[in-house]
Amino acid sequence: MLTIHAAPLVLPVGAAPVTDGAVVVDGDRITAVGPYEEAVAAAPGARVRRWPGVLTPGLRQWHPLWLLRRCYHPDPREADELGELPLWGERLAALGDLAESRWSGSVRRGVQRMLRYGTTAVASPGARFADPLVATAVARSGLTVVGVQGAPGMLLGECPDLDPFAEGYDLAGTVHGPLTVGGRADLAVFDVPDEPALSERGAVTCVATVLGGRLVYRGR
Known part of the structure; x- marks a missing residue:
């Protein structure tokens, strides 16, 4: 089943941040990373999970x-x-x-x-x-x-x-790898407005963890 994970800011790492972005997941793989409206248009029947804050690769x-x-x-x-x-x-x-x-x-x-x-x-x-x-x-x-x-x-x-x-690493030095099409769907979501706030407040702000496409932690 296709799932769209959407957040006010997606930080793919290695690529430009996406405001009002989304990551499309099919099984345990990422099929798209980009603006939310484009994701919905490309996968009209997908389940949508909306998250607060920033969505990043898993740590x-x-x-x-x-x-x-x-x-x-x-x-x-x-x-x-x-x-x-x-x-x-x-x-x-x-x-x-x-x-x-x-x-x-x-x-x-x-x-x-x-x-x-x-x-x-x-x-x-x-x-x-x-x-x-x-x-x-x-x-x-x-x-x-x-x-x-x-x-x-x-x-x-x-x-x-x-x-x-x-x-003490920044986001790029803390993630396992970037969010890429075809890559494993390992995601993390943090209830912060941007990357500087994430580095300052840390992973205690995590509200969701997706491991191989499975939602394995949800804080709210």
Whole structure:
């Protein structure tokens, strides 16, 4: 089924911004990027999803191993005791040795929280994560694994952050790739007016994530 994702501003990256723009998706592929009126004319029977703010390519997370295996993501039922933010360092150590089943739940929740920040790709030293819990959760989610040299799972800052913009890169340096016709439909939508506001406020403003054409997160 064709779906048109429309927003006041589409930022394809590598191409000019499109005011009142749209991305047309067929299955897991992008079939058009351009003005909304042209998209509707070219796909008159398509389902339309209108979003606020800016629509961009999906983001890339450089530190999935750190965030998923050196951080514990509390279950919502643990929120009263542990809070809702990831636990790491001394706070994680205070939990003692966690059972594998508890770690498995944490990894799954961590992946879901990455999706809430517009993440559609994660970096790995190889084509697949060696850690079985991470490999399984990432594969089931549909996240793209980007094989890179070095150790992208090692955190460069002082604390973990689910927001890919926390690394200090601009949009072009944070996305996995541009929005292109024929490319995989990995999109993110942020409730901000423009790119400078997105860089300033970060991916916490994410209101929707589309992964391979599937709406996997919707904040409103």
